[in-house]
Amino acid sequence: MDCNTSSTKASPLGGESVGDAIDDVLSFVATGNASPVLHEIKHALTKLLESGTECVIDLGAIPFAPGDDRILNEVLGDGEVHAVLSIMGESHVRETSIPGVWRVDHFDDNGEQQSRFIEITFMPDILKTQREDAERGLATLSERLDTPETKSDDNR
Numbered sequence: 001m002d003c004n005t006s007s008t009k010a011s012p013l014g015g016e017s018v019g020d021a022i023d024d025v026l027s028f029v030a031t032g033n034a035s036p037v038l039h040e041i042k043h044a045l046t047k048l049l050e051s052g053t054e055c056v057i058d059l060g061a062i063p064f065a066p067g068d069d070r071i072l073n074e075v076l077g078d079g080e081v082h083a084v085l086s087i088m089g090e091s092h093v094r095e096t097s098i099p100g101v102w103r104v105d106h107f108d109d110n111g112e113q114q115s116r117f118i119e120i121t122f123m124p125d126i127l128k129t130q131r132e133d134a135e136r137g138l139a140t141l142s143e144r145l146d147t148p149e150t151k152s153d154d155n156r
Contacts, residue, residue, distance in 0.1 A: 030067030
């Protein structure tokens with residue numbers, strides 16, 4: 001059987017399919033790159049706190065196996081903030097349980113992952129309002145406050 005082929009046959013060892021069992025085993029296969037990345041994150045977080053220097057680590061540029069992802073996820077954990085942006089596909093921005101460390105994953109319109117990053121920052125740029133957007137927001141709010149119903153509310 002080709003290891004890249006998923007099978008839906010039930011495993012003789014339990015209710016899991018063979019494909020699920022293979023995925024489970026592969027989740028423990030690692031390249032050894034998780035540890036250096038975690039140490040890079042620690043160094044970057046120190047720099048963020050000392051000098052305000054932000055850092056972006058492109059996980060797509062590093063050889064990573066499912067086991068490396070598992071280790072990274074276990075060490076970093078999940079934080080309280082998770083934002084989904086829908087712009088030419090979806091972007092998922094997740095705070096980790098380590099404040100100042102964020103996961104940013106971009107997917108295309110078909111749900112295929114296109115890029116993934118670790119950002120060491122107080123707030124990822126993708127979540128910050130751009131100046132041009134704020135200017136449009138001010139114009140929109142001014143226009144809405146200039147309507148007859150809001151003018152009458154101001155006179156009360």
